[in-house]
Amino acid sequence: MATIKIIIQNLSLQYSDGTESLRDINLDIPANAITVLFGPAGGGKSSLLRCLNRLNDLTEVQTISGKILLDGDNILDPKTDVIALRRRVGMVFARPVVLPMSIRQNLTYGLELAGEKRKSRMDEALERGLKLAALWEEVQDRLEDPAIALSGGQQQRLCLARVLANQPEVILMDEPTSGLDPISTGKVETALQELKKNYTIILVPHSVQQAARTADFAAFFLQGELVEAAEGKELFTHPRQKRTEDYVEGRFG
Amino acid sequence: MNKTLNRRETIISAIIKTCGYSAVLFVILIFFFLLREGLPALFEVKLGALLATRWYPIENHFGILPLITGSLIVTMGAMLVAIPFGIGTAVFLSEIAPRWMREILKPLVELLGGLPSVVLGFLGILVLSPFLRVFLDLPTGLTALAGALLLGGISIPTTVSIAEDALDSVPQGYREGALALGATRWQTIWRVTLPAACSGVLTALMLGIGRTIGETMAVMMVTGNAPVLAIKLASIFHPVRTMTATIAAEMGEVAKGSTHYHVLFLIGLVLFIISLGVNIIASSVIFKSKKRAERVLS
Amino acid sequence: MKRRFPVDRFLIQRLGVSVITLTALLTIVPIIGVFSYIIAKGAPALSWEFLTAMPNSGMRAGGILPAIVGTFYLTLGTAVFSVPLGIAAAIYLAEYAKENWLTRLIRIAIINLAGIPSVVYGLFGLGLFVLFLKFGTSILSASLTLSIMTLPVIISAAEEALRAVPQSFRTVSISLGGTRWQTIRKIVLPQALPGIITGVILGLERAAGETAPILFTGAAFFLPHLPGSILDATMALPYHLFVISTQVPGMPIQIQYGTALVLIIFVLGMNLVATVIRSRARAKRQW
Numbered sequence: 001m002a003t004i005k006i007i008i009q010n011l012s013l014q015y016s017d018g019t020e021s022l023r024d025i026n027l028d029i030p031a032n033a034i035t036v037l038f039g040p041a042g043g044g045k046s047s048l049l050r051c052l053n054r055l056n057d058l059t060e061v062q063t064i065s066g067k068i069l070l071d072g073d074n075i076l077d078p079k080t081d082v083i084a085l086r087r088r089v090g091m092v093f094a095r096p097v098v099l100p101m102s103i104r105q106n107l108t109y110g111l112e113l114a115g116e117k118r119k120s121r122m123d124e125a126l127e128r129g130l131k132l133a134a135l136w137e138e139v140q141d142r143l144e145d146p147a148i149a150l151s152g153g154q155q156q157r158l159c160l161a162r163v164l165a166n167q168p169e170v171i172l173m174d175e176p177t178s179g180l181d182p183i184s185t186g187k188v189e190t191a192l193q194e195l196k197k198n199y200t201i202i203l204v205p206h207s208v209q210q211a212a213r214t215a216d217f218a219a220f221f222l223q224g225e226l227v228e229a230a231e232g233k234e235l236f237t238h239p240r241q242k243r244t245e246d247y248v249e250g251r252f253g
Numbered sequence: 254m255n256k257t258l259n260r261r262e263t264i265i266s267a268i269i270k271t272c273g274y275s276a277v278l279f280v281i282l283i284f285f286f287l288l289r290e291g292l293p294a295l296f297e298v299k300l301g302a303l304l305a306t307r308w309y310p311i312e313n314h315f316g317i318l319p320l321i322t323g324s325l326i327v328t329m330g331a332m333l334v335a336i337p338f339g340i341g342t343a344v345f346l347s348e349i350a351p352r353w354m355r356e357i358l359k360p361l362v363e364l365l366g367g368l369p370s371v372v373l374g375f376l377g378i379l380v381l382s383p384f385l386r387v388f389l390d391l392p393t394g395l396t397a398l399a400g401a402l403l404l405g406g407i408s409i410p411t412t413v414s415i416a417e418d419a420l421d422s423v424p425q426g427y428r429e430g431a432l433a434l435g436a437t438r439w440q441t442i443w444r445v446t447l448p449a450a451c452s453g454v455l456t457a458l459m460l461g462i463g464r465t466i467g468e469t470m471a472v473m474m475v476t477g478n479a480p481v482l483a484i485k486l487a488s489i490f491h492p493v494r495t496m497t498a499t500i501a502a503e504m505g506e507v508a509k510g511s512t513h514y515h516v517l518f519l520i521g522l523v524l525f526i527i528s529l530g531v532n533i534i535a536s537s538v539i540f541k542s543k544k545r546a547e548r549v550l551s
Numbered sequence: 552m553k554r555r556f557p558v559d560r561f562l563i564q565r566l567g568v569s570v571i572t573l574t575a576l577l578t579i580v581p582i583i584g585v586f587s588y589i590i591a592k593g594a595p596a597l598s599w600e601f602l603t604a605m606p607n608s609g610m611r612a613g614g615i616l617p618a619i620v621g622t623f624y625l626t627l628g629t630a631v632f633s634v635p636l637g638i639a640a641a642i643y644l645a646e647y648a649k650e651n652w653l654t655r656l657i658r659i660a661i662i663n664l665a666g667i668p669s670v671v672y673g674l675f676g677l678g679l680f681v682l683f684l685k686f687g688t689s690i691l692s693a694s695l696t697l698s699i700m701t702l703p704v705i706i707s708a709a710e711e712a713l714r715a716v717p718q719s720f721r722t723v724s725i726s727l728g729g730t731r732w733q734t735i736r737k738i739v740l741p742q743a744l745p746g747i748i749t750g751v752i753l754g755l756e757r758a759a760g761e762t763a764p765i766l767f768t769g770a771a772f773f774l775p776h777l778p779g780s781i782l783d784a785t786m787a788l789p790y791h792l793f794v795i796s797t798q799v800p801g802m803p804i805q806i807q808y809g810t811a812l813v814l815i816i817f818v819l820g821m822n823l824v825a826t827v828i829r830s831r832a833r834a835k836r837q838w
Binding site: 258261262265266268269270272273274275276277279280282283286287289290337338339341342344345346349350358361362364365367368369370371372373374375376378379380406409413437438439440442443463464466467468469470474497500501504505509517518521524525528529531532533536 | 560561563564566567568570571572574575577578579581582583585586588589636639640642643644647648656657659660661662663664665666667668669670671672673674675677678679682683699702703706730731732756757759760761762763766767789790792793796797804807811814815818819822
Binding site: 053055058083084086087090091093095097099100101109110112113114146147148159162163166 | 717719720722723724725726727728729730733737738742836837838
């Protein structure tokens with residue numbers, strides 16, 4: 001049915017202090033859909049996300065093995081251009097991290113890194129990102145204001161817009177709404193439904209309910225292991241594994 | 254575009270890395286130079302002669318013991334001043350003074366730390382030593398005592414700073430716990446807070462000692478510059494000469510390459526090693542505060 | 552049972568607090584006294600002529616312009632060498648270095664450099680710059696000597712300022728496709744700059760007040776004119792004060808106090824600037 005954007009093959013990861021690890025993960029991420037990785041804390045979901053944009057390079061990783069194919073290319077290969085990779089695969093973090101600059105500068109930061117100098121291009125990308133993140137109307141008149149002046153929900157949407165301004169293909173989201181009120185959360189989730197038409201989205205939700213609301217495709221992680229994965233709401237209505245069922249039913253977590 | 258970015262990144266990283274290692278390079282360089290110019294002294298003057306008690310280079314007497322005792326007596330005297338007053342002030346600022354007072358007084362003490370030592374030496378000559386001469390009925394005010402008082406004063410800002418940080422970082426819970434058990438404020442300070450800040454206070458002491466041994470100008474100006482062996486208690490009322498003052502006073506007049514020249518470098522080497530030792534001990538003491546690095550270097 | 556115990560305790564408390572307060576008083580009052588005394592005795596000497604004229608009558612009259620200019624040159628020279636090197640080294644420690652034995656060695660070296668007596672720096676400067684490299688007694692030799700002495704202060708302050716910048720900024724920058732140096736240049740360094748500048752000024756303030764390192768490397772007392780190049784020796788405020796208070800008979804007291812006051816103003820003025828920068832930066836911070 002849908003094309004597969006990312007193929008994760010036999011991925012195993014161990015940190016040098018022995019914490020969170022991944023054990024032999026095999027998963028296909030479909031393009032232009034929202035894939036949800038859910039499960040209790042310590043399951044390896046964040047670690048997996050960080051592998052997808054090679055952000056794990058910043059941490060003390062002991063061993064990593066397996067392959068991650070993005071459009072067929074193994075991004076774990078040492079010869080990979082990680083800079084280009086990170087532009088293709090953007091990330092939104094759990095806490096909104098706005099850079100200590102104006103709203104405009106936050107949005108154009110990624111392009112500046114890439115060497116973009118043309119103001120017109122940057123303005124275009126900025127506007128597009130803000131519209132896709134459903135933030136344009138709220139900030140279009142105050143782009144020069146410091147980004148820190150925005151509310152929490154607005155800041156997080158700014159972070160999303162910032163990623164979008166960079167024109168990625170994949171958007172990774174690590175509990176993006178965990179600090180937000182329900183209205184802001186709703187706005188983000190609505191934006192995602194629009195975004196998935198053109199972007200591949202991989203989301204770590206902050207609750208099973210959010211997972212159920214947003215998933216086109218879901219994968220359940222438990223202590224580094226991929227327990228099961230299925231299309232749509234399958235995992236939440238008819239899980240095959242007992243462990244999945246127990247977690248979804250709230251018997252542990 | 255990526256290739257040039259990459260190349261620039263590597264060059265810049267290399268430059269930064271080299272600069273990072275520079276500190277080690279300089280320490281080695283300094284040690285090497287001191288060794289180079291100081292070691293010949295060990296050959297030109299026998300070890301026994303170096304450890305003699307007479308320092309009179311004009312007649313080839315290179316006994317450095319009077320200089321060492323001079324440094325020691327001034328340092329110890331300075332510590333006797335700096336410790337009680339420094340820690341006392343720190344306790345006052347941290348535990349007793351109201352907040353607004355602390356905000357005013359703490360910068361004031363730090364201001365003293367910013368004064369160049371030559372200014373304090375200057376005041377020592379014009380104000381302190383005449384005062385001591387009159388007050389204690391001495392033949393001259395330029396004595397080890399003057400040096401000790403002055404150096405104590407110079408060390409106080411550093412001591413106060415570090416000790417106050419140490420006291421500040423004792424968790425409030427300790428104090429509250431003691432008070433809840435019925436202790437008075439004084440008992441809390443004396444028996445709970447102060448001991449808890451022990452390692453920080455010790456660090457303050459060690460760094461104070463390190464700075465005092467290395468002080469040059471102020472001592473040179475007020476201690477009288479007489480290289481006399483200072484081992485009696487009464488010696489504190491006599492002029493002395495420290496190692497640092499010796500180098501400063503005599504270096505300008507020596508011929509390069511002469512024995513005197515080499516011996517002065519040897520003294521410098523000794524000072525280098527002493528300060529190395531003191532600083533390593535001070536830095537390995539357990540107290541680690543965020544601002545400690547700032548204080549070490551102030 | 553007689554209950555004398557509580558009374559005793561509070562007596563001890565009163566005593567203890569009084570002793571401590573007395574100690575603090577005995578420390579603070581002299582500090583205020585020192586400043587007031589120098590200001591009182593030195594202010595009369597301060598005049599436009601004093602600050603801008605050359606000295607005459609063997610330094611016993613006239614102004615101290617060459618000493619002021621000399622100190623300014625030396626401070627500038629120190630800055631030129633120690634600031635770029637110090638900041639680069641701090642960037643290495645804060646952003647690049649891993650926590651291994653080599654990094655620990657660097658940190659020990661920095662602590663050591665900080666503890667070396669100033670007169671030993673003078674010896675080193677004499678041995679290396681004046682004699683070995685044949686720069687002679689010059690602004691160059693003195694500045695280089697002072698730079699190495701100031702280096703640990705700058706490195707330490709700069710590193711602390713860099714570390715204070717939240718790690719999350721770096722992570723975000725990297726995730727948007729930035730390299731390590733781009734992240735440093737565009738975010739970390741600008742945000743750390745006020746702290747770095749404060750540290751630099753405090754380091755230079757110390758260099759400006761030091762006498763021993765310049766004694767044999769660049770300072771001179773009796774110079775008929777201002778230094779013409781960096782290979783010339785120069786007069787300097789701290790050295791000038793030292794000589795006129797110890798070695799020149801018949802030196803008017805007022806000039807001595809005036810010189811001391813000028814030196815203090817120079818040094819503490821820098822302190823003030825640093826403090827102002829620090830508090831303004833703290834107010835404007837966007838994190």
